[in-house]
Amino acid sequence: MTRLEDLRKKVDLCDRQLAAVLEKRLEIIMEIMEEKKLQKMPIFNKEREEKVINQIGHYVANPDLREEVRFIHQHVLQSCRRIQSKRLFPYHITLVGFMGSGKTTVGVELSNMLAMEQIDVDRVIEERMNMRVSEIFQLYGEQVFRQLESNVVEELSKRENVIIFCSGGGVVLNEKNIENIKETGVIVWLKASPQEIYRRICDDQSRPLLKDNMSVDKISQMLESRLPLYEDAADLVVNTDEKDVEQVSHEIVEQLMQLDINRKVHHRHAINL
Ligand SMILES: Nc1ncnc2c1ncn2[C@@H]1O[C@H](COP(=O)(O)OP(=O)(O)OP(=O)(O)O)[C@@H](O)[C@H]1O
Numbered sequence: 001m002t003r004l005e006d007l008r009k010k011v012d013l014c015d016r017q018l019a020a021v022l023e024k025r026l027e028i029i030m031e032i033m034e035e036k037k038l039q040k041m042p043i044f045n046k047e048r049e050e051k052v053i054n055q056i057g058h059y060v061a062n063p064d065l066r067e068e069v070r071f072i073h074q075h076v077l078q079s080c081r082r083i084q085s086k087r088l089f090p091y092h093i094t095l096v097g098f099m100g101s102g103k104t105t106v107g108v109e110l111s112n113m114l115a116m117e118q119i120d121v122d123r124v125i126e127e128r129m130n131m132r133v134s135e136i137f138q139l140y141g142e143q144v145f146r147q148l149e150s151n152v153v154e155e156l157s158k159r160e161n162v163i164i165f166c167s168g169g170g171v172v173l174n175e176k177n178i179e180n181i182k183e184t185g186v187i188v189w190l191k192a193s194p195q196e197i198y199r200r201i202c203d204d205q206s207r208p209l210l211k212d213n214m215s216v217d218k219i220s221q222m223l224e225s226r227l228p229l230y231e232d233a234a235d236l237v238v239n240t241d242e243k244d245v246e247q248v249s250h251e252i253v254e255q256l257m258q259l260d261i262n263r264k265v266h267h268r269h270a271i272n273l
Pocket residue numbers: 097098099100101102103104105106122167168169200201207240243244245248
């Protein structure tokens with residue numbers, strides 16, 4: 001046997017041992033998840049993850065390799081989060097709410113927390129048209145934008161792999177969008193007061209429907225007319241006033257778990273379990 005063949009054999013043995021240990025770790029993680037569910041404890045714990053990453057470095061004898069092992073372990077923990085999320089939430093998590101309620105920002109945070117892919121309807125439209133939403137409104141008008149929005153919503157609803165599905169603020173204006181979303185998703189309404197929305201988005205001119213009149217009054221008036229639509233569509237409601245993005249994301253996970261416990265969602269939604 002050449003030296004290279006000999007070394008490859010040793011690496012293969014390491015991989016075999018790694019696979020067995022990783023398999024065991026994932027199985028234990030699933031047991032921990034069930035236990036936490038029973039005890040109604042939060043499933044995703046950032047502090048614990050930081051501790052685990054730090055700790056694994058201390059088990060590495062060669063200081064030159066410590067950071068690399070920590071880096072690899074971060075990926076292991078991400079997989080652990082993903083496997084838990086898949087089991088807990090076998091449906092798209094769809095965020096709806098008025099402009100500035102935090103759909104995109106919370107969607108990105110949730111995507112990190114749950115190791116689930118995040119897709120923003122407005123971004124998909126922008127990529128396809130190679131134009132900003134405001135330019136689409138300006139060049140083609142709102143009706144064309146709404147048609148593009150409905151097409152993307154329908155497509156995303158049919159995706160096989162579950163996603164954090166961030167809609168645009170006006171998605172509720174078309175009943176068909178909500179029907180499509182509800183086929184495979186749970187709808188989370190992010191609520192915010194007009195004053196809070198104004199504070200968040202007043203310096204941002206990119207929203208075409210508020211471009212010419214960015215004011216608390218205009219937001220109140222639009223919000224008022226859409227409130228019954230959000231209310232009707234929502235499976236869950238999270239009030240976001242005076243909560244930061246991380247708090248909002250944790251609350252969404254907690255409420256989704258409650259839905260799961262009450263078995264309200266599985267019959268209607270479950271995909272690729
Ligand atoms: N809970 C929160 N606390 C403080 N700021 C927030 C919160 N949620 C979102 N923001 C901020 O508000 C702004 C608007 O958020 P975001 O773009 O996520 O809203 P959106 O619901 O996606 O709006 P749109 O419908 O226009 O796409 C961002 O600057 C974001 O950082």
